[in-house]
Every structure is written in structure tokens, then in C-alpha cells.
Amino acid sequence: MKTKIKTIMLSVLCFVGTAAFADIKFVDRANGLPMHVYDGGWEHFVGGGVAVFDCNNDQQPDIFAAGGENPAVLLENQGGFAFAKTPLIPMLGTTGAYPMDIDGDGWTDLYVMRVGPDIALKGGPNCTFTNATNQWGIAQTDQWTTALTAWWEDDARPVIALGHYVDRKDKSGPFGACDTNTILRPTQTGYAGETLAPGHCALSMLAGPNASGRNTLRISNDRHYYLRDGQEQLWDIKERRFLGEADGWPKLMLWGMGIASADLTGDGRDEVMLTSMGDQLLQIANADGSYSAASFNIGTYAHRPHLGDDGRPSTGWHAEFGDVNNDGLLDLFIAKGNVDQMSSNAMQDPNNLLIQNNVGSFDEVSVSAGIADMARSRGAAFADFNGDGRLDLVVVNRRAPLRVYQNTSITDNWISVTLSQDEGNRAAIGATVKVNGQTQHRRIGGGHAGGSLVPLHFGLGGEKEASIMVTWPDGTTQKANVDVNQIVTIRKN
Numbered sequence: 065m066k067t068k069i070k071t072i073m074l075s076v077l078c079f080v081g082t083a084a085f086a087d088i089k090f091v092d093r094a095n096g097l098p099m100h101v102y103d104g105g106w107e108h109f110v111g112g113g114v115a116v117f118d119c120n121n122d123q124q125p126d127i128f129a130a131g132g133e134n135p136a137v138l139l140e141n142q143g144g145f146a147f148a149k150t151p152l153i154p155m156l157g158t159t160g161a162y163p164m165d166i167d168g169d170g171w172t173d174l175y176v177m178r179v180g181p182d183i184a185l186k187g188g189p190n191c192t193f194t195n196a197t198n199q200w201g202i203a204q205t206d207q208w209t210t211a212l213t214a215w216w217e218d219d220a221r222p223v224i225a226l227g228h229y230v231d232r233k234d235k236s237g238p239f240g241a242c243d244t245n246t247i248l249r250p251t252q253t254g255y256a257g258e259t260l261a262p263g264h265c266a267l268s269m270l271a272g273p274n275a276s277g278r279n280t281l282r283i284s285n286d287r288h289y290y291l292r293d294g295q296e297q298l299w300d301i302k303e304r305r306f307l308g309e310a311d312g313w314p315k316l317m318l319w320g321m322g323i324a325s326a327d328l329t330g331d332g333r334d335e336v337m338l339t340s341m342g343d344q345l346l347q348i349a350n351a352d353g354s355y356s357a358a359s360f361n362i363g364t365y366a367h368r369p370h371l372g373d374d375g376r377p378s379t380g381w382h383a384e385f386g387d388v389n390n391d392g393l394l395d396l397f398i399a400k401g402n403v404d405q406m407s408s409n410a411m412q413d414p415n416n417l418l419i420q421n422n423v424g425s426f427d428e429v430s431v432s433a434g435i436a437d438m439a440r441s442r443g444a445a446f447a448d449f450n451g452d453g454r455l456d457l458v459v460v461n462r463r464a465p466l467r468v469y470q471n472t473s474i475t476d477n478w479i480s481v482t483l484s485q486d487e488g489n490r491a492a493i494g495a496t497v498k499v500n501g502q503t504q505h506r507r508i509g510g511g512h513a514g515g516s517l518v519p520l521h522f523g524l525g526g527e528k529e530a531s532i533m534v535t536w537p538d539g540t541t542q543k544a545n546v547d548v549n550q551i552v553t554i555r556k557n
Contacts, residue, residue: 085419085427087474088389090434090457092467093145100139100466102442104132106238107179109403110210110229110267110286110321112442112460113160113382113513117172119150119191123551125447125518126150126191127468128174129460130158136176140191141449145470150191155183160443160513162212166200168220168488172517175224177209182226201254207243208232213269213281213509215301216537219250220488222508225281227266230289242290245283264294268323270510271301272494275333276353280307284320284338296320296338312354318345322512326385326394327503328424334505337396339380339512341409343367344398344416363426366398366416370428371436374410379403382512386446386455387523390475392502393420399459399512401440412438415459433473439464443514448521453478453549455521460514477548479530480519485556491517492556494537499530519551 102112115128124141131137136158139147157179166173171187173196181204186196197204200221211227226246234241242265247258264285274280283297296316298307307313319341325334333349335358346364347355358364368378382399389395398416402409414436418426430436439461446455454471461467479499483492483506495506499522508515524530532544534554546552 085389085429086432088417088419088429088433089472090469091472092434093470094465094467096144096146097466097468098137098139098147098149100129100131100137101134101464102130102132102460102462102466103134106404107208107232108132108159108462110442111159111177111513112462113177113511114443114445114458114460115161115163115174115514116445116447116458116516116518117163118518119172119187120189121171123451125449125516127458128161128163129466130160130177130443130513131156132158132462136161138191138193143450145449145468147468152193153185153195159208159210160212162214162508162515163517164214164222164493164508165490166221167196168490170490175212175214177212177226177513179208179232180206182209201251202248203255203257205246205257206232207246210513211266211269211283213271213507214493215271215279215508216489216493221250222489222493223250224248224255225260225269225271225509227269227283228263229265229267229286239289240291242285242294260299262294264290264297267321268510268512270323270325270507272325272334272505272507274298274353275349275355276312278353282323282336284323286321287317287319288341318343321379321381322383323510324383324385324396325505325507325510328385328394328420330501330503332503337364337383337385339383339398341379342377344378344380344383361425363428364396364418366400366418366428369400369410369413370416371414371431372412374412376408376410378413379406379409381442382444382514384444384446384511386521387478388417388446388455388471388475389419389473390453390478390523390525392476392500392523392525392527393422395419396426397444397446397457399441399444401442401462404440404462414438415441435469437461437467439467443512445511445514445516446521447516447518448480451551453480475523477524477527478522479524479532479546479548480521480551481532481534482519482551482553483534483556484553485536489537492534492537496535498533500524500527524548
């Protein structure tokens with residue numbers, strides 16, 4: 065019944081006082097963090113991604129944070145919100161990273177994006193990493209990588225799509241000088257690069273089924289640099305072609321920064337959140353496979369700062385859905401911050417924490433929750449860093465310290481699900497998990513310059529049992545009934 069109400073009420077104006085969410089609280093745990101700042105010149109106005117994953121298989125999420133012109137860092141979770149800087153090969157010029165098990169050995173690897181040649185890091189025991197870029201046959205190019213997504217086809221290794229920003233060799237740039245993108249496909253000896261053109265200055269990519277069930281690659285592009293000729297893009301993975309208006313993909317132009325997707329209406333189709341300069345656009349997935357813009361009254365557009373008196377447009381970067389109070393309704397975090405000193409947009413631009421209420425609209429609570437930071441935020445991630453069933457938050461800031469916030473909210477029941485299989489695709493990327501009517505997809509990509517590979521987290525409200533159904537990437541299904549308030553691992557039969 066809850067799902068039906070949400071579907072009907074998505075476009076209805078609803079006011080729910082923030083007092084209803086007074087129990088949502090986060091505590092800044094900067095005292096447990098080594099100092100780290102993402103910084104640099106104009107080539108690091110964008111980027112600043114963070115990758116969250118378990119690098120030593122101890123069930124505690126660890127953090128890799130890009131540094132820009134500063135060294136990137138790997139922070140090992142010591143428990144109790146204490147993080148230790150762990151040895152890592154020196155890397156400058158990093159924009160972000162995404163975790164995945166590229167070689168299928170059971171240890172999570174990292175694809176590190178850079179201004180310049182990217183680096184593929186092979187994970188090993190005790191959070192050790194070695195440079196496997198040449199070993200895995202990943203060609204070195206002097207491009208500016210700002211987006212990534214990955215999926216598995218028939219090979220034991222993933223197909224990796226890379227989004228490149230401005231062509232640094234184009235002397236007529238940077239405006240109107242967007243670079244092409246790249247598809248890395250596994251071969252018997254390594255990876256073969258395939259050019260994906262045209263490129264319109266990609267800042268986020270996400271592969272997976274769209275509203276029609278078609279397996280697609282969505283690319284969000286920065287209009288600031290492509291000027292008049294570009295648009296948001298949708299590429300058919302099977303047919304290997306860009307879709308257009310004849311395919312039901314209407315032209316959409318925005319200052320695209322990040323992508324987040326989640327099923328908000330309970331119909332099995334993911335809604336899509338697109339961050340931008342100005343409106344943050346939530347697209348509702350329709351039954352006919354199309355998308356429509358959410359009503360302005362839903363509360364997700366977050367087009368101006370919600371704190372202070374600066375009336376200029378906001379600048380949105382990383383967006384992520386997660387149930388921070390475990391009431392069974394997904395909430396939304398949006399990292400905000402001026403590009404640098406862009407006078408057309410707000411300089412004091414706090415992050416958003418938008419809590420979904422029981423009729424499907426969202427209420428801003430970041431001030432009362434304690435995370436309305438005025439730094440220039442970029443990448444971010446939800447993760448349960450201490451295993452208590454509450455989603456904590458990490459945020460990378462440009463020219464300001466990295467932040468980790470502990471979720472101390474009063475919450476309901478929950479379950480977190482890890483998937484495991486023996487094939488090369490160890491983490492079952494492409495699987496679908498349903499828990500008590502809620503649906504989540506296991507994907508790599510989206511966000512802004514970084515993402516997570518942590519258990520899928522479901523808030524369950526007052527429910528006492530979790531009924532789990534997994535649809536594995538090969539289409540087979542598996543069911544399990546478990547007690548709530550635990551992290552469970554489902555291994556493929």
C-alpha cells in the first residue's frame with residue numbers, strides 16, 4: 065500500500081515539518097581523519113571523487129580519495145571512526161576512482177582517473193595495491209578522465225567506459241573543445257580501446273537498464289564547455305549506437321555533473337537524478353519506457369542555496385540515494401559548491417540532505433542534521449563505516465579538508481546485502497536485489513568521479529524479517545529469508 069501512495073503522490077505538493085525528522089543527526093568525525101584536501105588549478109575545478117570499498121576484507125569500508133595536485137590517499141578503516149593513511153604508490157593529478165574486481169581474484173581493485181594517463185591498481189591482502197595498468201593491457205593516453213562506468217558481458221573481466229573532459233591538446237580550447245570518450249573491451253591479451261564519439265565533456269556515466277529495460281550507457285555532459293552542439297547522451301550497449309528522438313530519447317541539455325539512480329516508486333524502474341548548475345533534475349521512469357521531469361513541488365530541484373541569502377543558482381556535483389533513517393523510503397544527498405569563483409553561481413552553497421516523506425516528496429534537513437557544510441564539495445558516498453546499520457557519509461571538498469560524518473540518528477530496522485559468485489564478475493555487477501518490495505541494482509558508475517562497492521543497504525521500518533530475492537546477472541534467481549539488523553552475504557548457488 066505504501067508503494068501505491070508514493071506512485072500517486074509524486075507530483076503532489078506536500079508540506080511535512082522538519083520537526084518530523086528531528087531525530088536525523090550526523091556527527092563530524094574529522095578528529096579520526098588524517099588531513100586531506102583535493103586541490104589544484106582549473107584542471108581540478110571538476111573531479112574530487114571518492115571510492116568506498118573494503119580493501120582488506122574485514123567487513124569495514126575503507127576510503128580512497130582523489131587529491132588533484134595533492135597526492136591521492138587511501139584511508140584504512142581502523143574501527144570507531146578512526147582511519148589510518150595506508151601506503152599507496154605516489155599519484156598526482158587524480159580526479160577520482162571507482163572500485164571493482166577487474167581480474168576476478170576476490171580482491172577489490174581500483175581504476176584511478178587522472179588528468180593524464182589513468183592508473184589501474186590491483187588489490188591484494190592488507191590493502192596493498194600494485195600498478196597493473198601495463199599488466200592488464202590498458203593503453204596509456206594523455207587524456208583528462210572524469211567519468212567511468214563498467215559492466216560485464218561474456219568475458220571474465222569488465223567492459224570499462226571512460227568519459228573524458230576537455231581535449232587538452234586542442235589549442236582553440238577549452239570552450240568547444242570536448243574530447244571523445246573511450247570503451248575498453250577485454251581481449252585475450254588485455255584491453256582494446258574503442259573511441260566513443262562524439263564526446264560532449266562527460267562528467268558522469270552509468271550503465272544499466274533504462275526505463276524501457278534496454279541496457280544502455282547514460283552520459284551526463286557539461287554544457288559549459290560543449291556550448292551549443294552537445295546534449296545528454298544515451299548509448300545502446302547491445303546495438304553500439306547513440307539513441308535519439310526516433311528512439312524516444314528527447315534532446316536534453318544541462319550542465320551535467322553527476323548521475324544517481326534508484327527506484328523511488330516501487331515499480332522496478334529506476335528514477336534518475338541529474339545534478340547540474342541550477343536545477344537538479346529528477347527524471348521519473350514511466351511505464352512506456354520514457355522519462356518525465358518530476359514536479360517542482362517534489363522538493364528535489366534544490367536550485368538555490370537553502371541557507372543564507374545568496375539567491376544565485378546552486379552548483380550540484382555528486383548525488384546519492386540512501387535510506388538514512390531506515391524508514392523504508394530512500395533519501396537523497398547532493399554535494400554542492402561553486403566551481404571556484406564563478407560569479408554567476410552562489411558562493412555559499414551548502415550540501416543538501418533531502419529526506420523522503422511518506423507521500424513521496426522530500427524535505428531539506430541538512431542544517432538540523434549537522435551536514436550543511438559551506439565548503440566546495442565534490443565527491444561523496446554513503447556507507448556504514450561502523451556496522452551499526454546506519455548510513456554514514458564521506459565528502460571530498462575542493463580546497464577544504466575531507467569530511468566523514470557519523471550517522472547517529474534514531475532509526476528503524478535494516479538489512480544490508482552483499483552478493484558473491486565464483487565467476488569473474490565476483491560482486492555480481494548487473495544483479496537486482498529485492499527486499500520486502502524494495503528494489504536495488506548492483507552497478508558501477510554514476511556519481512561524480514567516484515563510487516562505492518559496499519553492501520546494498522535497505523531500511524525496513526518496523527518490519528521484523530527480510531525476504532530477499534536476488535536476480536543474478538545470468539538471469540537466475542535465488543531467495544532467502546533472514547532476520548533483520550544484520551549484514552548478510554548471498555552466495556550464488
